[in-house]
Amino acid sequence: MLALILNRNYKRAITSRLNGSNPHAVVPDGGRTQQLLQMAMFAVMGKVAKMDGRVTNAEVKYASTIMQLMGLSSIGRQQAINYFDQGKQANTDVVPCVADLANCIGKNSALANLFLKIQIRNAFVKGELRLKEKVLLRDVAEMLGFDKSAFLAMCNEMQGHADTKQSKARNFLHNAYKVLHLEPDVEDGEIRRAYLRMMSRYHPDKLVRDNLTEESLKQAQEKSMAIRTAYETVCGFRKIRA
Numbered sequence: 001m002l003a004l005i006l007n008r009n010y011k012r013a014i015t016s017r018l019n020g021s022n023p024h025a026v027v028p029d030g031g032r033t034q035q036l037l038q039m040a041m042f043a044v045m046g047k048v049a050k051m052d053g054r055v056t057n058a059e060v061k062y063a064s065t066i067m068q069l070m071g072l073s074s075i076g077r078q079q080a081i082n083y084f085d086q087g088k089q090a091n092t093d094v095v096p097c098v099a100d101l102a103n104c105i106g107k108n109s110a111l112a113n114l115f116l117k118i119q120i121r122n123a124f125v126k127g128e129l130r131l132k133e134k135v136l137l138r139d140v141a142e143m144l145g146f147d148k149s150a151f152l153a154m155c156n157e158m159q160g161h162a163d164t165k166q167s168k169a170r171n172f173l174h175n176a177y178k179v180l181h182l183e184p185d186v187e188d189g190e191i192r193r194a195y196l197r198m199m200s201r202y203h204p205d206k207l208v209r210d211n212l213t214e215e216s217l218k219q220a221q222e223k224s225m226a227i228r229t230a231y232e233t234v235c236g237f238r239k240i241r242a
Helices: 002-018 031-050 057-069 074-088 095-105 110-123 131-143 148-179 188-202 204-208 214-238
Strands: none
Touching (some): 031 074, 031 095, 031 110, 031 131, 057 110, 148 214
16 A cells, blocks of 8 residues: 555656656655656667667757656666666667556556657657657557557657757857858858957957947947857857867
C-alpha cells in the first residue's frame, strides 16, 4: 500500500514539473517508477540523438534541461548522463525499458503523453524528424498506448514549433545583416570591416567629443549595442571568430 501511495505521489509531482503547471513541485521518492522513468527518458534521448551518427551540443543541452525540470539531484543527474551515454551505444535496445515504464505509469496516461512529446521534441532539436528517429519513436508511442494518428498529430505539433523557431532565427539573422549594412552573401572578411566602420560612427566615446545632448548619447549607446549584437550574431552563424 505504501509503495502504491509513493508511486501515485511521484507521478503526480513529476507530471506537474514536466508540464509546467508546478515546475518547483517537491518530488518524493518514486521507487521503481522513478528509476524506470529516468532510465527510459535518457536512454531513448541518447538513442535518438546518436541515430544520425553525431550528438550536438543542442541535444546535450536539451537533455540537461529535462534533468533540471525533473529536479534530479547531482547523483540523479550522473545516472541520467550514464543512461544517455548507454542509449548512444549501437547495441543498446531501448524498447524493453520503455515497455517496463509503460506498465508502471499506465498506457495513454498524462505522464506517458509527456514522455513521448519530450522524445519527439528531442528529435526536432536538429531541425527535422528523420526516418530512423520516426520509426523508433513510432514504436515507443505504440508501447505507451498511442496509435499512429495520435503520434503523427504530436509530430505535426512539434514540426510547427520547430518551423516557428527557425523562422524567428532567420529573421533575427536577416536583421543582423541589415544593422551592419551588409548583404547575406558578403565575404567573411568584410564583416569585421563593416563592424568597425559602424562602431567608429556610433560609438558613444567618440560622440562625447561632439558635445551631443544626453538623449543623443543614449541613442548612440543603444545603436552601438545593436551593432555589437548584430556582429556577434553573424559571426556565430558563420562560425567565425568575433
